[in-house]
Amino acid sequence: MRGSDPSRYLEWLYEESGTGIPACVSPDLDAALAHPRLLIEGPAGSGKTAFLQDVAHLWVAGLLDARTYTLLFPIFIRLSELAASHGSPDPLIDFLNRRNRELHWGLHPGFFREKMAASFVLLDGLDEIPGLARLIEDTAAANPHSRFVVTTRPQSPPKILAGFHVVQVEPRPRLLQSTLTCRSLS
Numbered sequence: 001m002r003g004s005d006p007s008r009y010l011e012w013l014y015e016e017s018g019t020g021i022p023a024c025v026s027p028d029l030d031a032a033l034a035h036p037r038l039l040i041e042g043p044a045g046s047g048k049t050a051f052l053q054d055v056a057h058l059w060v061a062g063l064l065d066a067r068t069y070t071l072l073f074p075i076f077i078r079l080s081e082l083a084a085s086h087g088s089p090d091p092l093i094d095f096l097n098r099r100n101r102e103l104h105w106g107l108h109p110g111f112f113r114e115k116m117a118a119s120f121v122l123l124d125g126l127d128e129i130p131g132l133a134r135l136i137e138d139t140a141a142a143n144p145h146s147r148f149v150v151t152t153r154p155q156s157p158p159k160i161l162a163g164f165h166v167v168q169v170e171p172r173p174r175l176l177q178s179t180l181t182c183r184s185l186s
Contacts, residue, residue, distance in 0.1 A: 006073070006115075009105040010060050013076055017056035028167065035165035037140055038149045039126075041158075042169035048151035052076065052122045055149065059120055072120040072147060075112070080128040091132070092116075092139060119146045126152035130159055137162045 029051060032038055040048050056076045063071060077095065088094040096112040099105075116139070126133060140148045140163065152159055160166065 004108060004111060006105070006107065006111070008103075009100070009107060010063060010074075012103060012105065013056055013074060014060040014064065017053040017060065017076060029169060032165065032167040033149070036147045037161070037164040038147075039161050039164040039166045040149065040151045040169060041154055041166060042151075043153055043171060045171045046169040048169065049124050052124050052149060052151060055120075056122055072118055073115040074120045074122070075115070076122045077124070079123055079125045079132060082129060082132070091135065116143050117145060119143070121146055121148045123148065123150045126150050126159060126161075127155055130155065133159055133161055137164075140164075 029040065029047075032040070033055070040051065042048050053076075056074055059072075059074045063074070075096065077092065082091050082095050090113075093113050093116070097109055100107050100109075100111070121139075121143075123136060126136070136148065136150060140146070140161075148164070150161060150164065
């Protein structure tokens with residue numbers, strides 16, 4: 001089908017998510033990925049965004065190495081960038097379609113809607129647009145074969161997503177880096 005080759009998008013995501021620095025993560029956070037619906041809560045500097053980027057980078061590398069697009073399809077969105085699509089009926093898909101046009105990924109307009117049914121959805125910064133919590137819950141419920149990982153800073157009152165496992169992370173003091181598991185991105 002015309003506009004269904006995701007290679008430009010995957011190359012873009014690989015470049016956007018890769019830092020070239022070995023990822024150091026808490027073993028607890030790494031193990032939490034076993035949950036298909038995961039909410040990571042922690043203050044600024046606790047590594048939430050870096051963790052999502054590392055997961056996206058490694059997932060895309062695996063897809064590209066395997067030369068298959070039949071595994072869960074990676075979708076990474078910084079929720080703060082959704083502002084222009086926030087009032088639309090389907091802001092996540094509308095945002096991805098807008099980025100598709102802006103960045104010339106060459107995907108057909110229904111591509112991301114189709115892929116959402118079997119995706120690895122990484123959403124960064126729920127605290128920046130807390131009104132999206134219900135949309136995320138509904139999208140996750142409507143796509144039971146997809147995995148969702150959402151990050152947020154602590155909020156008052158705490159924002160809990162229905163059906164999501166919550167992991168709280170703390171800032172990592174530089175001296176305690178040795179207690180973290182490091183994996184090479186190369």
